[in-house]
Amino acid sequence: MKRNTIQKHIIMETLREMNCHASAGMVYEEINRQYPTISKATVYRVLTEAAEAGELLRLRFAETDDRFDITLPPHAHITCRCCGAVQDVTFKTPWNPIENLADNAGFTPERYHIELIGLCPACNSLKKAE
Amino acid sequence: MKRNTIQKHIIMETLREMNCHASAGMVYEEINRQYPTISKATVYRVLTEAAEAGELLRLRFAETDDRFDITLPPHAHITCRCCGAVQDVTFKTPWNPIENLADNAGFTPERYHIELIGLCPACNSLKKAE
DNA sequence: TCCTTAATAAGAATAGTTCCTAAATAAATT
């Protein structure tokens, strides 16, 4: 049976407080400040299991580590190619690539991810300063 | 000055013969059979440099390792969540997420990647067999 | 052919993540 442990509670609360798009490593570092006895393996395992149980979303980005997200409905993201920052983005007209497939190469599509890559405001101004 | 080495020639030819979407590790393994003296570091470095020089495309997928692709124009892909196979896909109506952005969260978009995730035909039939 | 310098082979190092095992602990049972 599934158990409610203090560790899991702290991990989920920390992810919530960090307000999204955190990687397992980021969550671990944040937790480690306040609760140095919670192990890295526990953070990775709890986040992975919660994602498998559908309690949160595991986002696998191209330019950076896996991120965990408590906002469940699928949404598009933009990542900074420089610092790895992640933000949600929305479109003027919604578009579903699965419904628009002309050729699926024999694959069975299940989900999709639209990812934009660019520069975040901070990295953008750093680049201008160079 | 840039030099033309046998190693680079073999690496690029192997990638071409493998007919796309190979990871650096896959290219290394393929080369290692015929030319066991070519080192792993050389394969990784040559592919990375060729991508930086625009000679090929480095695709960074969510569900699998980085892949290198000699087909240059941007195109959408579908990856198998089970075995990591990659295929190109096309859409009935083309759609550019950058032009359709309603909110860019302060980011400067540069490029995008549309990725579908699902099952390849082989993994699909394996699943049915279970 | 000789010389300069970039590219190489081999393996060590790194980073992010997962695995392993004894010990701790939560829930169920008494």
Added chain:
DNA sequence: AATTTATTTAGGAACTATTCTTATTAAGGA
């Protein structure tokens, strides 16, 4: 409340993909 049991944990080892280091090799111009 005490006992039982099965899951979860901490801590570190192990693993994997990739990059770095350094002595050696070889490309291409003179």
